[in-house]
Amino acid sequence: MIESVFITGANAGLGKEAARQLAEKPGIKKIYLGCRNPRKAQDAKKELEQATGKRIFEILTIDVSDLKSVRRAAETLPASVDALIMNAGGTGGQGFNQLNSDGVTRIFAVNLLGHAVLTEELLKANKLKQVALYAGSEAARGVEEMGMKRPALKSSSIEEFVSIGNGSFYGPTKDATTPYGPIKYMAALWMSAMARQHTQIRFVTMSPGATTGTEGFNTLPPLKRYVMKGMMQVMLMLGKVHKVETGAQRYLDGLFNPRYKSGAFYASKKGLTGPVGEQGKIFSDINNETYQDNAYMAIQRFLK
Ligand SMILES: NC(=O)c1ccc[n+]([C@@H]2O[C@H](COP(=O)([O-])OP(=O)(O)OC[C@H]3O[C@@H](n4cnc5c(N)ncnc54)[C@H](OP(=O)(O)O)[C@@H]3O)[C@@H](O)[C@H]2O)c1
Incomplete structure (x- = not known):
């Protein structure tokens, strides 16, 4: 039974909506809002408390692109959690392609390296008990x-x-958007490698699908942002993308429904919305254990 959940990037978009939906579920006793910006975190906590009438939200400061902050967050998490939602991510902000002091690009740090370290630290400290869910992408x-x-x-x-x-x-x-796909691909492989190493935890990579109404494109250059947002609006009218409620619901499905297998990557069966399917059935390289282990070991190289 899942009673406590830690969500990264919980002050906006899919992370905040997932927190709201979780709070509405019976049995959920604690939701840790992992956020990097204390003011935005406070605003989100207040909004979530008002929307749900629940006082079960606790802010945990974490910048997933900064490994010191990630390790501190794992250490200061006051109790173990049943589930972790690795949601923070996206296009990496201004300077997304610049290298940080760990030798990775900022977009890689926020989407993958920080979450890899967070998961390892929580497992080492015996603070993650049941499910690790990663926000994958089509x-x-x-x-x-x-x-x-x-x-x-x-x-x-x-x-x-x-x-x-x-x-x-x-x-x-x-x-x-050039590095984004390869990073999300590598992350799905890393998750599968982790699933084989930690069989007591269910590791699910779940794409929320193409979701409007989030802030995901806001850090793209103005022209690209304009094009992408315009495209999303047209696609929403055509029923080819969905709203944030539907995207976040996919996270909850991944957490609570054991039919979502450990080590598998789920995303839209066709296009960017609609029912999800196991991606390993569409492209088999995702199931290649050597590739999975190579993705895992590449991450370890940055941690030396
Ligand atoms: N929206 C989609 O169509 C879509 C599709 C597939 C996958 N996804 C994935 O879903 C996840 C959420 O996307 P979204 O659309 O909800 O994005 P969003 O609205 O931009 O929200 C991203 C959240 O992550 C936080 N964040 C960013 N960098 C962070 C860092 N270094 N440390 C801690 N928190 C950080 C943001 O906090 P700040 O407010 O402080 O920036 C914000 O709370 C991402 O991993 C994205 O790749 C989204």
């Missing part, structure tokens, strides 16, 4: 509708995954 298999190519890896070696981490895989770019 971008991991390419999104034709939005002009995102399928990540084309040549060898899926450790070195190639390291190159996704330090950005040399795709080189200089001003377009955050």
Whole structure:
């Protein structure tokens, strides 16, 4: 039974909506709102308390792109949690392709490295008990509708995954959607490797699907933001994307429904919305254990 959940990036978009939906579920006693900005965190807590009438939210300061902050958050988490939702992420903000002191790009740090360290630290401290859910993306298999190519890896070696981490895989770019897909792909492989290493925990990669009404595109350059937001509005009218309630519901499905298997990656069966399906049945490389272990080991290289 899931009674306590830690959500990263909980002050906006899908993370905040997931917190709201969780609070409405019977049996949920505690929700930790993992946020980097104390003012936004307070505002979100207040809004969630008002919307749900529940006083079960607690703020935990965490910047997932800063490993010191990640380790501190794991340490200061006052009690173990039944579930972790690794939701913070997206396009990485201004300077998404710049390297940080760990030798990874900012977009990699926020979407993958920080969550990898957070999960490891929680497991080491015996503070994660049942489910680890990662916010995957259809971008991991390419999104034709939005002009995102399928990540084309040549060898899926450790070195190639390291190159996704330090950005040399795709080189200089001003377009955050270029690294985004390969990083989400690598994250799904890392999750599968973790599932085989920690069999007591269910590791589920779940894409929320193309979701409007979040702040995900706000850090893109103005023209790209305008194009992407416009495209989302048109696609919403055509029923090809969905609202934040539906996206966050997918997280809850992944947490509570054991039919979502450990180590598997779920995303829209077709397009960017609608029923989800196991992606390993659509593209088999996601089930390749060597690739999964290589993705895992590439992450370890950045932690030395
Ligand atoms: N929306 C979609 O269509 C879609 C589709 C597939 C996957 N996803 C994935 O779903 C997740 C949530 O997306 P969203 O659309 O809800 O995005 P969003 O509205 O931009 O919300 C992102 C949340 O993450 C937080 N965050 C960003 N960087 C952080 C950091 N370094 N440390 C801690 N928190 C950080 C943000 O906090 P601040 O307010 O402080 O910036 C915000 O609370 C992302 O992982 C995204 O890749 C989204």
